Amino acid sequence: MNNLPIKVEKEIAKVSEIAEYLWEREWAERNAGNISINLTQHFKGEKLSNPDKEIAFDFPKEAAGLVIFVTGTGCHLRHLRNRIEEVACIIAINDQANSYSIVWGGTKENFRPTSELISHVKIHLFNAENKPSHKTIVHTHPIELIVMSHHELFQDEEKFNYALWKMCPEIRVFVPKGVDCTAYALSGTEALADVTIEGLKNRDVVLWEKHGALATGENAEIAFDYLDVANKGAKLLLTAWNAGFEPVGLTDEELKELETFI
Numbered sequence: 001m002n003n004l005p006i007k008v009e010k011e012i013a014k015v016s017e018i019a020e021y022l023w024e025r026e027w028a029e030r031n032a033g034n035i036s037i038n039l040t041q042h043f044k045g046e047k048l049s050n051p052d053k054e055i056a057f058d059f060p061k062e063a064a065g066l067v068i069f070v071t072g073t074g075c076h077l078r079h080l081r082n083r084i085e086e087v088a089c090i091i092a093i094n095d096q097a098n099s100y101s102i103v104w105g106g107t108k109e110n111f112r113p114t115s116e117l118i119s120h121v122k123i124h125l126f127n128a129e130n131k132p133s134h135k136t137i138v139h140t141h142p143i144e145l146i147v148m149s150h151h152e153l154f155q156d157e158e159k160f161n162y163a164l165w166k167m168c169p170e171i172r173v174f175v176p177k178g179v180d181c182t183a184y185a186l187s188g189t190e191a192l193a194d195v196t197i198e199g200l201k202n203r204d205v206v207l208w209e210k211h212g213a214l215a216t217g218e219n220a221e222i223a224f225d226y227l228d229v230a231n232k233g234a235k236l237l238l239t240a241w242n243a244g245f246e247p248v249g250l251t252d253e254e255l256k257e258l259e260t261f262i
Contacts (some may be wrong), residue, residue: 004104005042011136011219012037012069013083018220019080022140028077033140033212034114035220036070036075038124039090043067047094054099055112055247063121064097072106077140089113091141093121119193126197127216134216138223141212144234145227149181149209157181164233166249169258171233176262177204179230184209205230 004012015035022028048067068091071077075087089106091101091113092212106113114120120137153160163180165171180199185192185208196214199206204226205212213230217223240247250258 008069008090010041011039012088015069015088015136016080016082016084019077019136020231022245023078023081023226024170025142026233027140027142029141031074031076032101033077033138034069034071034081034116034120035088035139036114036120036124036137037220038066038128038135039069040065040067043092044157048101049094049099050092050101050103051094053101054146056099057117059093059100059118059121060081060125061097062125063093066093066121066124067091068105068120068124068171070113070117070120072108073112075108075111077201079214082229086111115188116192117198118188118190121132122190122193123197123200123214123216126200130201131216133218134223135218136220136223137211137214138220139214141213142227142231142234144238145179145205145207145213146210147238148234149207149211154181154207154209163237164230165237165255166251167233167247169254171229172250172255172258173261175204175226175233177202179203179205179207179213180262182206182208184211187211255257 022033069088071088072092079195085105086108089102090104092103118245123137148154153163160181180203182195182199185195196206200216204215213227215223215226217226237247
């Protein structure tokens with residue numbers, strides 16, 4: 001595929017911009033993190049999968065025909081800023097959902113899509129049914145949220161979110177459903193995909209214990225905003241503790257008032 005639709009180019013450009021933010025925040029060390037976009041709607045009626053270049057993969061049968069932009073395994077997110085065609089690709093899943101073809105990008109030697117591919121596909125399938133406007137997934141390693149996943153608060157999700165929400169009004173307003181505290185699961189497994197989907201049913205952000213965080217949104221910027229604001233709550237809380245005091249926080253009445261903005 002030589003020429004991409006203009007709307008697709010714009011979505012990929014947002015990914016490049018957000019990747020730079022992730023790198024500058026130190027949320028994307030080496031090959032940490034991955035990003036994907038469900039682009040299927042932009043290629044309706046086009047036959048993209050190539051039987052001569054198919055790579056075997058066991059997808060859920062519902063994934064047949066999906067077209068997805070996804071970053072590569074072992075690739076550095078910082079390289080999405082200026083060599084995105086090397087370290088990311090667009091894949092087309094065949095009609096039997098048992099293989100995919102790389103139809104754009106992935107020009108780096110020995111390139112393969114992210115090892116979290118099954119998680120991304122299953123989350124896209126979930127969103128297509130439950131949050132159809134959420135086309136983009138961003139997984140990254142927000143420092144303060146990861147630190148909080150090692151804290152005892154992580155074991156009580158309601159208390160965890162209450163502690164974040166009361167740090168400042170924006171956190172309650174812009175991450176209104178809060179953070180899912182997801183128990184540790186091995187990267188690249190369907191088990192991780194499944195617990196992540198459970199978390200996304202009721203929360204804005206999924207925090208993988210001792211690993212990283214994930215959010216979905218209409219585009220890469222919106223998904224990033226969920227992560228950015230949630231991490232701000234964790235950073236404020238850790239800063240207060242580091243200064244030697246327990247923060248007073250917003251009162252229950254003040255938090256209730258903020259619901260008018262949600």
